[in-house]
Amino acid sequence: MARGFRLIFATSLLLILLDLCKGSNIGVCYGRNADDLPTPDKVAQLVQLHHIKYLRIYDSNIQVLKAFANTGVELMIGITNSDLLPFSQFQSNADTWLKNSILPYYPATKITYITVGAEVTETTGNISALVVPAMKNVLTALRKVGLHKKIKVSSTHSLGVLSRSFPPSAGAFNSSHAFFLKPLLEFLAENQSPFLIDIYPYYAYRDSLTNVSLDYALFQSSSEVIDPNTGLLYTNMFDAQIDALYFALMALNFRTIRIMVTETGWPSKGSPKETAATPDNAQIYNTNLIRHVMNNTGTPAKPGEKLDVYIFSLFNENRKPGLESERNWGLFYPDQTSVYSLDFTGRGAVDMNTEGNVTSSNGVTWCIASNNSSERDLQNALNWACGSGNVDCTAIQPSQPCYEPDNLASHASYAFNIYYQQNGATDVACSFGGVGIRVDKDPSYDNCIYMTARGNKTVASNTTAIASTSSSTHNEIPAWLASFLLAAFILKVLEN
Numbered sequence: 001m002a003r004g005f006r007l008i009f010a011t012s013l014l015l016i017l018l019d020l021c022k023g024s025n026i027g028v029c030y031g032r033n034a035d036d037l038p039t040p041d042k043v044a045q046l047v048q049l050h051h052i053k054y055l056r057i058y059d060s061n062i063q064v065l066k067a068f069a070n071t072g073v074e075l076m077i078g079i080t081n082s083d084l085l086p087f088s089q090f091q092s093n094a095d096t097w098l099k100n101s102i103l104p105y106y107p108a109t110k111i112t113y114i115t116v117g118a119e120v121t122e123t124t125g126n127i128s129a130l131v132v133p134a135m136k137n138v139l140t141a142l143r144k145v146g147l148h149k150k151i152k153v154s155s156t157h158s159l160g161v162l163s164r165s166f167p168p169s170a171g172a173f174n175s176s177h178a179f180f181l182k183p184l185l186e187f188l189a190e191n192q193s194p195f196l197i198d199i200y201p202y203y204a205y206r207d208s209l210t211n212v213s214l215d216y217a218l219f220q221s222s223s224e225v226i227d228p229n230t231g232l233l234y235t236n237m238f239d240a241q242i243d244a245l246y247f248a249l250m251a252l253n254f255r256t257i258r259i260m261v262t263e264t265g266w267p268s269k270g271s272p273k274e275t276a277a278t279p280d281n282a283q284i285y286n287t288n289l290i291r292h293v294m295n296n297t298g299t300p301a302k303p304g305e306k307l308d309v310y311i312f313s314l315f316n317e318n319r320k321p322g323l324e325s326e327r328n329w330g331l332f333y334p335d336q337t338s339v340y341s342l343d344f345t346g347r348g349a350v351d352m353n354t355e356g357n358v359t360s361s362n363g364v365t366w367c368i369a370s371n372n373s374s375e376r377d378l379q380n381a382l383n384w385a386c387g388s389g390n391v392d393c394t395a396i397q398p399s400q401p402c403y404e405p406d407n408l409a410s411h412a413s414y415a416f417n418i419y420y421q422q423n424g425a426t427d428v429a430c431s432f433g434g435v436g437i438r439v440d441k442d443p444s445y446d447n448c449i450y451m452t453a454r455g456n457k458t459v460a461s462n463t464t465a466i467a468s469t470s471s472s473t474h475n476e477i478p479a480w481l482a483s484f485l486l487a488a489f490i491l492k493v494l495e496n
């Protein structure tokens with residue numbers, strides 16, 4: 001119970017922050033390929049408690065639509081690939097579906113997008129040709145009831161729609177798909193619907209271990225990849241992939257179509273060979289992704305451009321076939337506890353001048369580990385603080401002043417406090433997925449001095465910092481080499 005509360009509290013703060021962002025939105029995909037998930041009603045509560053405002057589902061399951069009535073959550077619903085045939089064949093099939101399966105729940109359940117088919121170019125069997133006719137029938141059905149402006153119709157794609165994605169400026173659609181992509185793009189432009197893409201730097205990294213730096217995939221590269229045609233600098237694979245798509249659209253003169261990312265994420269666990277599938281990496285990827293999106297950074301080719309992103313996925317899904325990682329993309333376990341603590345605040349880069357309650361007795365507060373925390377949560381949060389959180393954790397190394405007492409709670413407290421003080425000393429900066437707690441009593445002892453934001457008394461240390469995680473180590477490779485390797489790997493990915 002306490003654990004559940006903390007998780008909810010932490011994520012709530014995170015998502016309240018997301019709310020404040022007027023530009024780009026973060027949503028979550030609610031995949032249900034599992035036999036142990038909570039009921040849709042419970043999921044609706046979980047989603048609301050976490051202030052998740054945008055949710056993607058893959059069908060139009062009635063229990064789910066009912067559960068989200070009057071929650072304010074905006075749903076993207078889907079027509080599955082197996083339904084493309086009837087939807088493309090007869091207008092009446094789309095009309096009936098809308099009348100019987102959607103309208104009874106609308107507008108109590110907010111529906112804003114309908115995806116017609118998903119990643120059709122990845123499927124066997126030639127169903128691509130059905131997509132646009134089905135989209136047209138769905139749009140016509142919506143128009144008949146006056147909802148065509150409120151509900152957008154589109155279809156999702158994998159990066160496999162491109163035949164080239166490196167350098168990004170050379171991005172181009174695979175001409176084998178032109179027969180259905182051309183009418184699809186015309187449809188999107190005409191109806192101001194976005195192009196929906198699923199982006200997975202994880203796969204790109206996993207399938208080309210030696211050639212792509214993990215840091216580049218995790219948004220923490222210290223080197224840049226230069227696009228030789230445009231001179232644009234890329235520091236992460238996500239941006240490079242999005243821009244490849246922008247350039248592919250521009251090459252066909254579709255300049256007005258927006259891009260929306262309908263899936264991206266990182267698995268927290270994988271088979272022994274999938275070494276990058278760890279809670280740490282999943283936490284780093286999603287934390288950095290959220291910060292990147294919320295900051296409205298845009299991409300090098302489209303700086304400041306709004307980019308809505310859905311994180312895959314809400315739950316671990318035990319029925320998904322394939323490698324171990326496939327079943328471990330979730331932010332939550334089926335019992336609704338978090339898989340890892342997600343810090344939506346990034347490294348304090350996000351403006352958080354609204355929520356911070358910095359007041360206390362003397363105006364001075366510290367942040368320490370809550371004594372109710374599980375070891376795992378504490379360890380994750382400590383690793384994060386000393387890694388992505390940029391905290392200098394030297395003082396808690398053996399023989400340093402804050403090493404004793406040698407326990408997780410003490411070490412975590414020391415690290416949490418530094419992060420907190422360095423990042424505005426706000427509630428949010430002491431969240432750590434719910435395991436941080438603010439106190440107004442100085443936790444310093446003996447020679448272990450806890451810094452404060454005002455007089456930053458940190459322990460002087462002259463040893464080389466030993467990071468407690470490897471997440472901040474950079475594998476520096478020259479930009480020219482990186483770009484060469486990137487080209488190699490993208491070709492490889494597209495071959496698959």
Ligand SMILES: *[C@@H]1O[C@H](CO)[C@@H](O)[C@H](O)[C@H]1NC(C)=O
Binds near residue numbers: 126129179
């Ligand atoms: C798929 O079907 C379309 C239209 O029926 C056709 O033009 C295209 O060549 C087909 N593609 C393949 C790979 O069979």
Ligand SMILES: *[C@@H]1O[C@H](CO)[C@@H](O)[C@H](O)[C@H]1NC(C)=O
Binds near residue numbers: 163164175494495
């Ligand atoms: C383009 O798509 C076709 C059909 O899916 C595929 O066989 C071909 O390898 C792709 N070409 C490239 C360069 O990706």
Ligand SMILES: *[C@@H]1O[C@H](CO)[C@@H](O)[C@H](O)[C@H]1NC(C)=O
Binds near residue numbers: 207208209210211
């Ligand atoms: C890495 O790049 C080299 C040189 O381009 C290539 O020979 C090798 O197959 C690549 N390895 C992988 C795993 O893609």
Ligand SMILES: *[C@@H]1O[C@H](CO)[C@@H](O)[C@H](O)[C@H]1NC(C)=O
Binds near residue numbers: 291295296349
């Ligand atoms: C946030 O955006 C600004 C410009 O819009 C950029 O200079 C800055 O580096 C971004 N910060 C992060 C953490 O991405």
Ligand SMILES: *[C@@H]1O[C@H](CO)[C@@H](O)[C@H](O)[C@H]1NC(C)=O
Binds near residue numbers: 357359360
């Ligand atoms: C801020 O602190 C004050 C005084 O401690 C407290 O009354 C108030 O509830 C706090 N507000 C929030 C949002 O935590």
Ligand SMILES: *[C@@H]1O[C@H](CO)[C@@H](O)[C@H](O)[C@H]1NC(C)=O
Binds near residue numbers: 371372
């Ligand atoms: C946990 O901390 C609270 C307040 O910080 C304290 O009142 C409580 O006694 C502590 N519990 C344990 C088991 O240490």
Ligand SMILES: *[C@@H]1O[C@H](CO)[C@@H](O)[C@H](O)[C@H]1NC(C)=O
Binds near residue numbers: 002370371372437
């Ligand atoms: C710790 O747990 C107790 C009950 O187990 C609860 O009353 C208390 O509020 C919790 N403290 C924190 C800081 O979560």
Ligand SMILES: *[C@@H]1O[C@H](CO)[C@@H](O)[C@H](O)[C@H]1NC(C)=O
Binds near residue numbers: 455456457
């Ligand atoms: C606090 O730390 C900053 C940066 O580390 C430093 O520039 C500043 O002088 C310090 N302030 C005090 C009062 O020590």
Ligand SMILES: *[C@@H]1O[C@H](CO)[C@@H](O)[C@H](O)[C@H]1NC(C)=O
Binds near residue numbers: 461
């Ligand atoms: C630096 O380290 C040396 C040996 O480890 C120690 O004698 C000295 O006191 C340290 N200096 C400071 C400022 O901590």
